[in-house]
Amino acid sequence: MSNAxxxxxxxxxxxxxxxxxDERGRMNLLTPEVVKKGVAEVxxxxxxxxxxxxxxxxxxxxxxxxxxxxxxxxxxxxxxxxNFIWDQHSxxxxxxxxxxxxxxxxxxxxxxxxxxxxxxxLFDADGDGVAEPCYYNxxxxxxxxxxxxxxxxxxxxxxxxxNMAESCVQGRGVLxxxxxHYGNERVAVNHAMLMDVMExxxxxxxxxxxxxxxxxWDEMIMSMAGDPDAKKLHSSCAVLDGWDExxxxxxxxxxxxxxxxxxxxxxxxxYDNAPEDDNCRLPIHRHCLFKIGVxxxxxxxxxxLKKALKERGRSRFLLTAPPLRLPGSVGSxxxxxxxx
Numbered sequence: 001m002s003n004a005x006x007x008x009x010x011x012x013x014x015x016x017x018x019x020x021x022d023e024r025g026r027m028n029l030l031t032p033e034v035v036k037k038g039v040a041e042v043x044x045x046x047x048x049x050x051x052x053x054x055x056x057x058x059x060x061x062x063x064x065x066x067x068x069x070x071x072x073x074x075x076x077x078x079x080x081x082x083n084f085i086w087d088q089h090s091x092x093x094x095x096x097x098x099x100x101x102x103x104x105x106x107x108x109x110x111x112x113x114x115x116x117x118x119x120x121x122l123f124d125a126d127g128d129g130v131a132e133p134c135y136y137n138x139x140x141x142x143x144x145x146x147x148x149x150x151x152x153x154x155x156x157x158x159x160x161x162x163n164m165a166e167s168c169v170q171g172r173g174v175l176x177x178x179x180x181h182y183g184n185e186r187v188a189v190n191h192a193m194l195m196d197v198m199e200x201x202x203x204x205x206x207x208x209x210x211x212x213x214x215x216x217w218d219e220m221i222m223s224m225a226g227d228p229d230a231k232k233l234h235s236s237c238a239v240l241d242g243w244d245e246x247x248x249x250x251x252x253x254x255x256x257x258x259x260x261x262x263x264x265x266x267x268x269x270x271y272d273n274a275p276e277d278d279n280c281r282l283p284i285h286r287h288c289l290f291k292i293g294v295x296x297x298x299x300x301x302x303x304x305l306k307k308a309l310k311e312r313g314r315s316r317f318l319l320t321a322p323p324l325r326l327p328g329s330v331g332s333x334x335x336x337x338x339x340x
Contacts, residue, residue, distance in 0.1 A: 006138035007127035012252065013291035015137045022137050023159050025116055025293015026257045027167035034208035034257075038172035038318040042339050048305040050321070050336040051111040052218065057299070058226030062233060062264065066109045074100045107161075108331040113323040114296040117145050117159035117330045119282065119289040135159055136293050145330075155328030164295055165325035165332075171257065173319030173338060174209045177201060177306055178238040179216035186235050188268050191246035203315045207255025210319050214302040215239070218262035222301070234269070242267040242283035243274060251284075252292055258321075259288055260297030297321070297334065305338045314340065 009015035018028045055068045073082035077089050082101065086094035108114070120135035133141035136159060142150065144158035178189060181197050189197075198204070205211060215237040221228060240261075241247060251259065259266060267284040280286050288294035309315055318339040323332030 005140070006125035006134075008123075008125055009138070010121070010123055010291050012248070012287070014252075014293065015291075018293070020137075022293070023116065023139075023163040024167050025136060025295065026255075027164060027169070027293075027295070029208045029255060029257050030167060030169070030171050031208065034171045037206075037208070038170060041172055041316045042318050044340055046308065046340050048308065048338040048340075050300050050302060050305060050319075050338055051334060052221065052299055052301045054105075054110045054333055056110055056226060057221045057224065057228040057233075059228060061230040062228050063109075066106045068109060069106070070104045071101050072104070074102055076100075105333065107324075107326075107329055107333060108298070109333070111299050111301065111334050111336070112297065113161060113164060113321075113332050113334050114285075114289060114298070115156075115159055115161040115164060115323075115330045115332070116289055116293055116295065117156045118296075119285040120145075121280070121286055121290050136290055156330055157328070159330075160327055161323045161329045161332040162325050162327045165322050169210075169258075169322045170318070170320045172206075172209050173212055173317050174203060174205050175212045175214060175302065175306060175309055175315050175317070176203055177214050177310065179214050179306075180310070182215075182238045184216055184220070184236045185238070187238050188241035188273075189238050189247075190241045190244035191250050194240075194247065194250075201315065202313075205254050205256060209254075209256055210258045210260065210321070211254070211256045212260040212297075212300065212302060212319075213238075213240070213262070213266070214306045215261060215263050216303075217264070218299070218301045219303045221299070222303075233264075237263060239263060239268040240266055240284055241273075242285075242287070243271060248283070248287045251287065251294065256294065258295045258297060259284075260300055262300050262302045264298055266296055266298060297336075300334075300336065305340075308340060312340070 073080040082099045086096045116136040122131040139158040145156045217237045321336035
């Protein structure tokens with residue numbers, strides 16, 4: 001299988017299987033039938049906000065390149081349009097008071113989605129023996145995903161987060177409670193461990209489902225009240241072991257559309273078991289975002305939903321979780337809603 005952009009596709013990838021120009025990946029599996037399965041999980045009409053406050057975790061010690069949002073007032077007639085009294089400006093006699101603001105927002109600082117343009121690889125897609133930087137389905141860095149130093153703008157033409165938003169991210173969510181089995185211990189969860197947890201808790205996953213992992217990182221962040229202990233966070237709670245080939249194959253075979261966690265990166269960020277001949281820093285990012293088009297969600301707030309589901313002996317719910325329809329962005333904050 002090949003197309004105009006590539007001769008080779010990565011081993012284990014699904015490039016081209018949703019069409020030669022696909023930019024949605026496994027969002028394509030969110031069919032009307034899958035959406036109805038999610039709706040069928042609504043029994044009580046109870047809703048849960050799955051977003052952190054978007055100024056959490058606080059500061060930039062957890063991820064030095066990302067900073068909390070900063071709000072500024074917009075301007076009207078040269079004045080700050082915040083508690084703006086029209087009578088004092090252009091409309092004498094007016095009783096109106098208004099406020100409007102602008103935000104400087106790192107799109108992946110807090111509760112977030114990764115777009116398929118967030119993580120790529122050097123890969124010989126042309127079959128000429130030279131690896132070039134590219135992303136899911138062979139879209140190219142520097143052309144399809146613009147180079148800011150060359151094009152003087154930051155806006156990807158392909159694989160932007162708007163493709164996910166236009167997929168109307170709604171369907172059946174399935175929650176796995178890793179924290180209930182491992183507590184705050186830093187443990188790399190492989191395929192066998194994940195299957196053991198799911199079997200013990202009676203959790204099943206079907207094609208089209210959206211998989212969420214509760215590790216307890218969310219509660220730990222919230223307990224730190226905006227002053228995070230980065231060393232403690234990065235040494236606490238379960239993470240997925242991206243170097244377990246069986247786990248990667250299960251992600252492929254399961255048919256999940258997205259993979260979400262309450263922690264940063266979903267997977268381990270400090271692997272000590274990486275193969276000597278593979279220099280990938282984040283193998284689950286590579287597998288999901290680059291190879292099979294599974295969007296990743298990070299730093300979600302799952303604690304209250306986990307508690308409610310556990311009390312009811314459930315693991316499934318309706319998940320509504322669109323990113324911002326922000327053309328050209330490689331990530332997006334999110335305010336997902338779970339309904340049970």
